[in-house]
Amino acid sequence: MSxxxxxxVPLVAISFLAFSGCPDLSSRSPQSVAERGGPQRHxxxxxxxxxxxxLADAPTRTPKPKQPKAKVPQTAxxxxxxxxREAAEKEGWADATDAVSKNGxxxxxxxxxxxxxxxxxEQMGYIEPCGCAGLTNQKGGLRRRHTLLKKLASEGWPTVxxxxxxxxQRFGRQTVIKYQTTVDALKTMDYAAVGFGxxxxxxxxxxLLSAALNVNIFVAANLKVLDFEIARFRVIExxxxxxxxxxxxxxxxxxxxxxxxxxFTPARQGLAEVLPELKAQKCDLLVxxxxxxxxxxxxxxxxxxxxxxxxTVGGADEPPHQATRQxxxxxxxxxxxxxxxxxxxxxxxxxKQPLRYQRVPLDARFKDSPQMDxxxxxxxxxxxxxxxxxxxxxxAAHSRGKFAGSQACRDCHATxxxxxxxxxxxxxxxxxxxxxxxxxxxxECVSCHSTGWNPQEYFPYATGFDSVKATPLLVGNGxxxxxxxxxxxxxxxxxxxxxxxxxxxxxxxLTLNKETRETIIQGCMECHDLDNSPDFSFDAYWxxxxx
Amino acid sequence: MKAALxxxxxxxxxxxxxxLFAAWQLDLFAGHAVDELRxxxxxxxxAAPGPAAVxxxxxxxxxxxxxxxVTEYDFGQARNHAKGFRHAFVFRNEGxxxxxxxxxxxxxxxxxxxxxxxxxxxxxxxxxxxxxxxVETLSDTFRQSIKVFTTDKQRPQVELVITGKVQQVLxxxxxxxVLSKVLATTQSEAKVRLLAYFSDNLEVSDLKLASPPxxxxxxxxxxxxxxxxELGDARSGVDIFFTVKPGxxxxxxxxxxxxxxxxxxxxxxxxxxxxxxxxxxxxxxQGWAExxxxxxxxxxxxxxxxxxxxxxxxxxxxQEGLALEPPQTDPDSLQVTLGEAxxxxxxxxxxxxxxxxxxxxxxxxxxxxxxxxQIIISTNSRELGKIILHxxxxxxx
Numbered sequence: 001m002s003x004x005x006x007x008x009v010p011l012v013a014i015s016f017l018a019f020s021g022c023p024d025l026s027s028r029s030p031q032s033v034a035e036r037g038g039p040q041r042h043x044x045x046x047x048x049x050x051x052x053x054x055l056a057d058a059p060t061r062t063p064k065p066k067q068p069k070a071k072v073p074q075t076a077x078x079x080x081x082x083x084x085r086e087a088a089e090k091e092g093w094a095d096a097t098d099a100v101s102k103n104g105x106x107x108x109x110x111x112x113x114x115x116x117x118x119x120x121x122e123q124m125g126y127i128e129p130c131g132c133a134g135l136t137n138q139k140g141g142l143r144r145r146h147t148l149l150k151k152l153a154s155e156g157w158p159t160v161x162x163x164x165x166x167x168x169q170r171f172g173r174q175t176v177i178k179y180q181t182t183v184d185a186l187k188t189m190d191y192a193a194v195g196f197g198x199x200x201x202x203x204x205x206x207x208l209l210s211a212a213l214n215v216n217i218f219v220a221a222n223l224k225v226l227d228f229e230i231a232r233f234r235v236i237e238x239x240x241x242x243x244x245x246x247x248x249x250x251x252x253x254x255x256x257x258x259x260x261x262x263x264f265t266p267a268r269q270g271l272a273e274v275l276p277e278l279k280a281q282k283c284d285l286l287v288x289x290x291x292x293x294x295x296x297x298x299x300x301x302x303x304x305x306x307x308x309x310x311x312t313v314g315g316a317d318e319p320p321h322q323a324t325r326q327x328x329x330x331x332x333x334x335x336x337x338x339x340x341x342x343x344x345x346x347x348x349x350x351x352k353q354p355l356r357y358q359r360v361p362l363d364a365r366f367k368d369s370p371q372m373d374x375x376x377x378x379x380x381x382x383x384x385x386x387x388x389x390x391x392x393x394x395x396a397a398h399s400r401g402k403f404a405g406s407q408a409c410r411d412c413h414a415t416x417x418x419x420x421x422x423x424x425x426x427x428x429x430x431x432x433x434x435x436x437x438x439x440x441x442x443x444e445c446v447s448c449h450s451t452g453w454n455p456q457e458y459f460p461y462a463t464g465f466d467s468v469k470a471t472p473l474l475v476g477n478g479x480x481x482x483x484x485x486x487x488x489x490x491x492x493x494x495x496x497x498x499x500x501x502x503x504x505x506x507x508x509x510l511t512l513n514k515e516t517r518e519t520i521i522q523g524c525m526e527c528h529d530l531d532n533s534p535d536f537s538f539d540a541y542w543x544x545x546x547x
Numbered sequence: 548m549k550a551a552l553x554x555x556x557x558x559x560x561x562x563x564x565x566x567l568f569a570a571w572q573l574d575l576f577a578g579h580a581v582d583e584l585r586x587x588x589x590x591x592x593x594a595a596p597g598p599a600a601v602x603x604x605x606x607x608x609x610x611x612x613x614x615x616x617v618t619e620y621d622f623g624q625a626r627n628h629a630k631g632f633r634h635a636f637v638f639r640n641e642g643x644x645x646x647x648x649x650x651x652x653x654x655x656x657x658x659x660x661x662x663x664x665x666x667x668x669x670x671x672x673x674x675x676x677x678x679x680x681x682v683e684t685l686s687d688t689f690r691q692s693i694k695v696f697t698t699d700k701q702r703p704q705v706e707l708v709i710t711g712k713v714q715q716v717l718x719x720x721x722x723x724x725v726l727s728k729v730l731a732t733t734q735s736e737a738k739v740r741l742l743a744y745f746s747d748n749l750e751v752s753d754l755k756l757a758s759p760p761x762x763x764x765x766x767x768x769x770x771x772x773x774x775x776x777e778l779g780d781a782r783s784g785v786d787i788f789f790t791v792k793p794g795x796x797x798x799x800x801x802x803x804x805x806x807x808x809x810x811x812x813x814x815x816x817x818x819x820x821x822x823x824x825x826x827x828x829x830x831x832x833q834g835w836a837e838x839x840x841x842x843x844x845x846x847x848x849x850x851x852x853x854x855x856x857x858x859x860x861x862x863x864x865x866q867e868g869l870a871l872e873p874p875q876t877d878p879d880s881l882q883v884t885l886g887e888a889x890x891x892x893x894x895x896x897x898x899x900x901x902x903x904x905x906x907x908x909x910x911x912x913x914x915x916x917x918x919x920x921q922i923i924i925s926t927n928s929r930e931l932g933k934i935i936l937h938x939x940x941x942x943x944x
Contacts, residue, residue, distance in 0.1 A: 102652050102694055104706060171725045171821040172799065173836070180833065202725040204823060206831030206860050209896070226860075226894045256720060258737040259727035261893070294688070316690035318654060321619075321708060337686075382834070385845040390836035392799040457819065459801070530657055 099363035103139070106360050113346035113356070115239035116157045117287070118149060121164030122197065122313045123339035125178055127185070127376065129362070130338040130531055137364075137534070139340035142185045143376070144362040146369035148342060149189050158239030161189060164289040164311045164335060165247065166197030173391045174383065174443060174458075176207045181379045183211040188371055192236040193219045195247030195289040197313065198256060205261035219289070221246045222270025224263045233278045241347070244283035246274050248300070250292020267292060271304050279306060285347070287311065294334065301330040309333060309345065319343055323357040331355070338531075377437040384441035388460060393443060396454075398461040400507070402487035403452040403480050405473025412493065413479075416547040420479065423545045429468060429475040440468070448527035451478035452485070455526040463487065482523060483508045512542075611670070612642030613699040615707075622680060622711035625689075626745070628812060629682045635675035636707055638695075640668040647698040648676060658683045659691045659709065678709055685722070689713050717749075717813040718742045718781070724789060726800060726822030730862065735791045739818055740773060742781035743810060749783040750809040757805040757817070765792040766802065787818070795824045827865050828934060830899075832857035841919065842901065844940035852905040853940075859897040865928055866895045872925040874899075880907035881938060883922050903942065911941045 129138035152159045167182045168175050179200065186194055194217045200208065205226045212218045212230060220230040233246040248267040265273075271288070278286060288307040290297040297312035305328035315334040319341050324332040333343050339362065346356040383391065406426075410417040420426055428449040432440040439445040447453040451474040452464020460466065463485070465474040480486050489504040512520060521538045528536035620634045640646035645667035653659040658681050664674035678693060689711040694704055720740045729735045743749035751770050766789065773784030787804060800822035807815060834843045835857060847853045861869060874883040886898030901922070912920040920938030 101696075101704075103654075104694070104704065171723070171727075202727050204728055204825075204829075204831070205894075206829060206858065210831050210833070210858065226896075257727070258725060258735075261728055314687070316686060316688040316710070318690045318692065320690065321692075321706075381845075385834070385843045386836055389839060390841070390843060394799070394801075396801075530655075534656060 098137075099361070099365045102137075103361040103363050106358055107344075110346055110356055110358070111348070111350075112155065112157060113239075114158065114349055115241050115243070115285075115347045116152055116159045117243075117309065117345040117347070118152070118159055118161040119164070119311050119333050119335055119343040119345065120145065120161070120339065120341075121195075121289075121291070121311065121335040122166035122337050123163075123168070123182065124166060124199070124337060125169040125175065126338040126340075127178060127182055127379070130340055139361050139363045140338055141362060141372075142182070142189075142339075143368035143372040144366035145339065145342060146185070146189050146372045147366040148360060148362065150369065151366075152344075158241075160236050160238050160243055161186075161191045162245060162287060162289060162311065163191055163194040164197070164313055165195035165200055165249075165291045166313055167200055168197075168203070169199050171202055173386065176203060177379060177382050177386075179203060179207065180211055181375055183215055183217075185372060185375050187215045187217060188375070191217050192238075192243075193217060193234045193245040193247070193289065195291050196220055196223065196230075196249060197291050198249065198253035201249065201257055201259055201262050205259065219245060219247045220249070221274040222248045222265045222267055226261050232274045233281075235278075235281050235283060239347075241284040242281070243285045243287060244278045244281050245287045245289065246271070246278055247289035248292065250290065250296040252293050252296060253291065267296065267300060268303065271300065275304060275306060285309065294332075298326060298332060301326040301332055302328060305330065311335060311343075319359045321359065323355075333357075373437075380437045380439060380442060383443075387441075388443070388466070391443060393459045395460045395462040395464065398452075398464075398485050401485040402463040403461065403474060403485045404487040404490045405471075406451065406476065406478035406480070407473050408490045409479045409486065416479075419545065419547040425477040425545065428477040429465070433468075448477065448532070450474060451476065451481055455481075456529075461485070477527070481527075483510055609644035609670075610642045610701075611640055611644045611646035611668075611697070611699050613646055613697045613702050613705060614639040614641045615705055618706065619708040619710070620678070622689075622709060624712045624714060625680075625682045627682050627684065627713050627715045632680040632682070632711075634678050634680075634709065636678060637673050638664065638668060638676055638697075638705075639673040640670055642699065643670050645669055648674070649696045649698060651676070651693050651695045653693045654691050657681075658689075659693065661693060676707075678707060680709060680711070682711070682713055684713055685715075687713055687715075714744050716743070716745055717808065717810055717816070718744070719816065719818055722818075724804070724818055724820045726789075726791065726820070729791050729795070729800065729822055729824045731795055731797055731824050731826055732793050732863075734793055737789050739787045739789070739804070740784060741787065741808070741816070742773070742778070742784040743808075744781050746810055747782045748809070749785055751785045751787070751806050752809075753805070753807045754787065755805055757803045763795065765795050766790065767792070768804065789820060791822075791824075797824050797826050799823055827861065827863040828931065829860045829862075830857055830936065831860060832899075839937070840935075841937040841939050842922075844903070844938060847903050847907075847940050847942050849907060849909055849942050849944040850905055852907060853901075853903045855901045857899040857901065857936075859899055859924075859934070861895040861897070862893060865931055866890065868927070869895070869931075870927040871897065871934075875923045875925075877921045877923075878910060878912065880904070880910070880942065881920050881922065885924070901938070903940070907942050909942045909944070912939065913941050914939050 126140050127142050129141040129144070149159060149161060163186060168179045183194075196208070196218065201223075208225050209228060212225065213228075218230050219232070219234050221232050224230065233244060236243045236245065248270050249264065250267050254264045267290075286307045287309045288300065288304070288311070290300055290310050290312045292300065292312060292314070294312050294314040297310055297314075301307060301310040307330055309331045310326070311333045313335065315336070317337045317340065319334045319336040323345070324334070326332055331345070333345070335341065335343055336359075342360045342362060344358045344360055346358070348354050348356070388395075406417065406420065424431070429440060432438060432442075432445050432449045440449075443458040446465065447455045447458045450465035452461050453459065454461065465471050468475055484507065486508060489508050492501045492504045495501075510516070510520060524538060524541070525536065527533070528541070615636060615638055617636070620636070622632050622634070625632060638646070638648060647667045648663050651661050651663060653661065660679045662677040662679070664676060666674075668674045676695060680689075682689070689709075691709055693707040693709070695707060696704055718741070720742065724737055724739045726735055726737050741749060741751065754768050754770055756766055756768065769788050769790075771786050771788070773781075773786055778784055787806070789804070791800070800820060802820040804818040804820060805815070832855065834855060836843055842855070842857065844853055844855065871885055874885065876883055880903055882902040882904065884900045886900065888895050888897045912918055920940060922936040922938060924934040924936075926932065926934060
């Protein structure tokens with residue numbers, strides 16, 4: 001790209017006000033790194049991006065930037081939220097209106113950037129929007145993230161997507177499958193570089209290698225997996241810019257790992273070794289993916305001032321509304337948690353404003369990407385094929401005995417049963433079967449959508465739900481999830497030992513009073529937790545199931 | 548590049564000469580650029596400057612104009628589980644018609660709530676919107692936003708942000724103890740650290756494993772005080788050591804540590820333990836179920852066939868001089884090839900490609916009748932003998 005071409009980028013503001021699901025996106029495939037943004041390399045030094053004049057040349061007077069106005073068609077008589085909805089409906093993305101209203105417009109007044117860095121991390125296993133209740137209210141998920149990236153590509157924005165790692169959170173076979181699925185997704189989304197996260201590195205090294213060896217996107221300056229060296233840095237060319245990227249895992253996180261097959265060096269040492277090689281690439285922009293505490297990331301940014309951008313994990317669930325600057329001028333970016341947001345840095349040939357920052361809530365304004373849909377179907381298929389035992393979920397004995405199923409309760413507790421039968425609890429398993437894709441083989445869903453599982457640790461109890469076919473009496477979130485396993489109680493009622501009957505009745509009984517209230521609420525919140533039932537309020541929910 | 552970015556930052560700073568801002572926090576995004584900033588001193592009030600009053604164009608009809616001088620507030624340090632933090636954001640009406648605060652929405656409803664002004668704000672008047680915060684998070688940092696919906700047509704939404712640093716009463720690091728790789732023939736040990744931030748004398752009692760029916764005798768727990776030099780910001784701490792003795796069967800470890808502390812707010816603590824015990828030879832790859840030693844291919848289309856790549860990983864002394872015979876398979880439609888061994892420090896990796904070619908005859912090796920497919924690899928090691936991999940599949944169509 002010539003210098004002339006560089007400065008002739010049309011500064012037409014793209015209206016991303018609502019940034020809907022973009023019906024014209026599906027036919028577009030992400031460009032390869034080599035294809036993005038034209039030629040691969042600046043030929044002449046003077047064509048390098050001049051984002052700002054040198055410090056000494058900074059203008060002493062600068063016009064005040066104008067407060068951006070919401071580009072929402074207004075009517076005099078309607079409240080604002082309603083107006084947003086109307087505008088959205090007119091544009092044909094009605095389901096996105098609440099999201100825009102709630103989470104705000106994005107990319108307001110942004111001209112097309114010379115390069116857009118899309119920064120993500122700490123997905124923490126949330127390959128779908130964080131939480132299962134009311135997806136329109138939740139943020140995150142691979143499907144929406146892909147739609148964002150495709151939208152940027154369709155607008156002609158040269159884009160480089162980078163992830164600072166932390167793709168998964170737990171341990172076990174399902175987590176391995178989730179990790180592989182996420183890696184496949186990042187590859188499909190054309191990510192240019194991905195770091196390893198602390199929890200990623202808990203996986204058996206072989207599983208990490210299976211993922212890393214099959215794709216060419218991982219980067220790590222201070223670790224080896226089974227002595228296999230990962231790329232220490234990557235150089236990506238896009239938008240006429242050359243972006244150098246490396247990644248580290250911080251020393252604090254290293255100490256928390258018990259994986260003898262990962263060889264670490266201290267973050268500082270790793271960076272000291274890789275930086276000369278990276279600088280020799282004569283990049284226009286250097287990015288550090290720092291999977292470290294924010295404190296460590298700030299220290300590294302200060303010690304290695306050559307990095308223009310340092311992306312860190314940690315911090316709060318929501319990324320800040322603005323970028324953060326280190327004393328040396330390095331821009332420090334937090335990406336938040338659970339993949340709820342992507343942070344986009346726009347780079348410009350604009351001396352007055354060379355850099356723009358936008359945190360993008362991955363909410364319902366982004367429709368689901370069909371490609372990611374396919375991956376999630378494949379993910380569920382793998383869970384189904386493996387089954388509970390293939391996933392390493394050996395049923396464990398429940399400390400209070402065996403389950404009988406809600407139907408067994410019906411004989412004596414007909415009124416209570418009929419109340420339960422009319423609540424969503426009774427068809428919780430059915431709900432999973434009718435999702436797209438169905439989730440009745442997903443332990444993370446089944447644990448609360450059936451009877452006889454540990455809801456937070458996602459494993460079945462012995463005599464708990466196995467499948468609709470094998471254990472039809474244990475479908476739904478049944479009586480025993482709150483009252484405890486009832487097989488012994490049922491047996492006692494059918495026997496003649498009145499003392500045993502009395503004792504077991506007492507064990508099953510849940511009496512709501514001042515003393516028991518907190519314990520009972522804690523039991524509810526095993527499933528109605530912050531992720532999956534963000535609006536849960538015991539006082540509001542209890543009357544709906546009271547019996 | 549750095550100079551350019553820094554200069555860019557500085558230019559934005561120049562926008563408002565009266566701005567007081569934290570040294571590390573700047574607005575780089577035009578969407579948050581400011582007309583004027585009249586924020587309180589953030590160092591004394593905890594407030595950070597935010598978008599100031601926005602004056603919409605004056606129309607013929609009287610219009611309300613919302614103005615909020617400070618839209619972000621930092622509660623500073625807060626102890627987890629503490630309740631009742633409050634901050635009043637002041638909304639002014641600089642317009643000529645009453646301003647209504649219609650509604651608000653917090654990004655987290657569990658810990659953040661608000662009280663809206665009860666009446667419309669008259670022209671020239673002001674009212675407080677109270678944001679309340681109950682500290683309930685496992686994170687060290689807290690940040691939530693509140694969207695406030697107004698009747699100012701030029702500014703129908705005002706976003707408020709509250710932040711804070713959270714100090715846990717007790718921190719368990721790591722929160723879940725994971726032993727990624729335990730060799731069945733080797734003793735392993737892992738550590739979890741309990742750190743108390745408000746107590747000088749953290750004590751742990753009733754330390755035990757709680758997994759039903761009863762923990763393995765090959766597991767041991769012990770505790771030791773955290774050396775003072777390693778406490779960091781904590782005031783006291785206890786390390787819990789979990790030891791796995793040799794002899795466990797291969798498969799998953801799923802245990803739980805239960806203990807009591809002398810902290811009233813964190814009396815009972817449970818720490819999950821996860822891990823995997825493996826032999827010196829292991830298999831990795833898509834569809835491999837390690838617990839059952841089975842490659843699960845499932846239903847395979849006769850027209851399409853299937854192709855998979857696994858890796859054999861060999862550790863320990865068996866690596867040296869190890870030779871593998873060409874694999875034998877049952878049924879013949881399973882075609883298996885060994886790749887070149889790659890030695891890498893502690894581990895040797897041997898690629899294993901498995902094909903069921905298109906056009907293979909239909910058959911069922913799903914195991915329902917006890918039969919699964921098999922891949923048998925003979926070795927020259929007396930100890931290892933034959934490596935047998937089961938394959939679960941059915942060729943259909």
